[in-house]
Amino acid sequence: GNSVTQMEGPVTLSEEAFLTINCTYTATGYPSLFWYVQYPGEGLQLLLKATKADDKGSNKGFEATYRKETTSFHLEKGSVQVSDSAVYFCALSGGFFSGGGADGLTFGKGTHLIIQP
Amino acid sequence: DTGVSQNPRHKITKRGQNVTFRCDPISEHNRLYWYRQTLGQGPEFLTYFQNEAQLEKSRLLSDRFSAERPKGSFSTLEIQRTEQGDSAMYLCASSLGSNNWQANSPLHFGNGTRLTVT
Numbered sequence: 312g313n314s315v316t317q318m319e320g321p322v323t324l325s326e327e328a329f330l331t332i333n334c335t336y337t338a339t340g341y342p343s344l345f346w347y348v349q350y351p352g353e354g355l356q357l358l359l360k361a362t363k364a365d366d367k368g369s370n371k372g373f374e375a376t377y378r379k380e381t382t383s384f385h386l387e388k389g390s391v392q393v394s395d396s397a398v399y400f401c402a403l404s405g406g407f408f409s410g411g412g413a414d415g416l417t418f419g420k421g422t423h424l425i426i427q428p
Numbered sequence: 429d430t431g432v433s434q435n436p437r438h439k440i441t442k443r444g445q446n447v448t449f450r451c452d453p454i455s456e457h458n459r460l461y462w463y464r465q466t467l468g469q470g471p472e473f474l475t476y477f478q479n480e481a482q483l484e485k486s487r488l489l490s491d492r493f494s495a496e497r498p499k500g501s502f503s504t505l506e507i508q509r510t511e512q513g514d515s516a517m518y519l520c521a522s523s524l525g526s527n528n529w530q531a532n533s534p535l536h537f538g539n540g541t542r543l544t545v546t
Binding site: 315345355415417418420 | 461468521
């Protein structure tokens, strides 16, 4: 079945540091890939997505490129802020093959990011 | 667009009791999902509706769990004879789906219902 593996946390960085959170996946077919973010006390929010190989998703200074050859979708940001502190989830949607409904999601375990001023 | 609404936010119950959660999706969304999230883990799929039809259930959904979406709008998730292992955050999400998967909207999540079974 489909699965997502992302780096263990917590990841602690200083403000303005460069961020990379690694994500790799296993899937049949041609999944869509997502990063969701969960701020303290809030629900999951879509951060960015990519629907086919070599697509780059971007939002709020975050970027991730869909790399089919390495089955990866690493999240990057050039200069993080304290307000970026949250839990980040990598996820994929593989249609009827995903075991999660027509466009349901398979999530990684999440990476807790802590940005210190 | 008021977003996906879940009630209650928190529920504490004693082992063996029944509990019911409600989810109100975004009004024009035809697909509704239930997920469960335990501490330190990502959300795990439980079940999925398209309109009023329950189209898929995870093997995580034991016989004690039942979900309904009677009119294709709000949904309820009931857990009978709760166990301590049922303690988790229960998340609801909705989306606007079509036969063209690339036109599907992403999932929009509610803030969840946190269940504690004592």
